[in-house]
Amino acid sequence: MTNEIILEIKDLCTTVGEEKTPILRNVDLTVGRGETHIIMGPNGAGKSTLGFTVMGNPAYEIESGKIFFEGEDITDLSADKRAVKGIFLSFQNPIEVPGISMRSFLKSSLQQITGKRIKYSEFNKTLEEALSLINMDPSYVDRDVNVGFSGGEKKKAEILQLLVLRPKLAILDETDSGLDVDAVRTVSQGIRAYKERYGGTLIIITHNAAILEALDVDKTHVLVKGKIVETGGADLTDEINRNGFEKYTDG
Template sequence: MSEQSLLQVKDLSVSIDNELPILHNINLDIKPGETHVLMGPNGAGKSTLGFTLMGNPHYNVTNGSITFEGQDITDASSDKRAKAGMFLSFQNPYEVPGISLSSFIRNAYHAQTGAPVKLLAFQKSLKAAMEILSMDESYADRDLNVGFSGGEKKKAEILQLLMLNPKFAILDETDSGLDVDAVRTVSKGIEEYQKKKDGALLIITHSTKILESLHVDYTHVLVKGNIVHTGDGSLVDEINANGFERFV
């Protein structure tokens, strides 16, 4: 494995509850600072890959391996992966009654780094990140995602991305169900993360709207659990114009 690799997926096959595989011999090599896009029709297995990379126990690795920063994490728990610097933005974010958005992010930061959180500095950073995402400051004190609209939930996910600044982030259809203005705002938050140039992204989507203003290094097309084609950022434009017909 290249010393420059952050995440390497080798010959990965995945099933749910030991049934027939959903993913077949997936290979990915992601380096710090890179943005990879995973596209494909609905039901291709895109979200399955995201959940598997993050260690969701519902998904069983039947073959292959996942390596992060040179360490085999194929059997590591989600908590260990998060502490190592991995992050997953959910397609359908969970509601967490009883804990505010601000407290959730503070606790996640402490769990990730083990370092104490300096309250004033944290509040200043949180306010600045919320301004980037056009979020009203009152959301910081509201229970996480409870009563949030779809767009507000997605903004809350990207707010966590900006505040936690993970080494590797998986964004699972973050643009799903958003109107044009919300897509632009979320995309702006992702751009802000990209500017730091030390974190890598895997953006999972079947749309191209969120990618219009983002730099993309590699685009992978997933069809029926197989990566059938890999190209550079220009492949996004081709898919936008012609869809997935030539890959199916």
């Protein structure tokens, strides 16, 4: 871990829809390179919106505030340009893309992000390594992207993408939801490998402490009604798991 800032969100306010419903309200967040930050909060607090906003989802309008990545203002950049800069979002509900195999999709994606043609031999090596890290059956990559995958397989496939694309910053939006105990452990292994092998930085949106067991958490942020109402260390995660969000939501 270094003190170098990789992501800085300043006074961010976002709305959604034609009626401009406010979601995020004056959010400030600073993430250092190599750190692991946890975002917790009750349903509807704006956690996924935060992930989507950092990843440039046009469905969310930025009304004010700025997002800096490695010191560069990326507030107005499209999602693909943010991906090229090294940001990755693991979706809570990964999308199905019929007609293209996961293998072919990942290779094309890696080429888009790196801007280089990747040799099959080189790519296959990367892919095999990633598959083994999360004990994923190699036959999955020859199936169409997320098509016919169970909920758990889709989440594992997102982590597979993380391990192949190796971004500088990964935002994981409830990657652990809907997973059984074994699958949480596997996904957790993959996330740890991303951090340790590739020096990754993590923002993890979660309700589940189990996924955090294998990770050293640097900061926990509590998001309520679009605002970060408290920031603490790993112990804050434990406290919330014990006591819930009542003290933040009451009144």
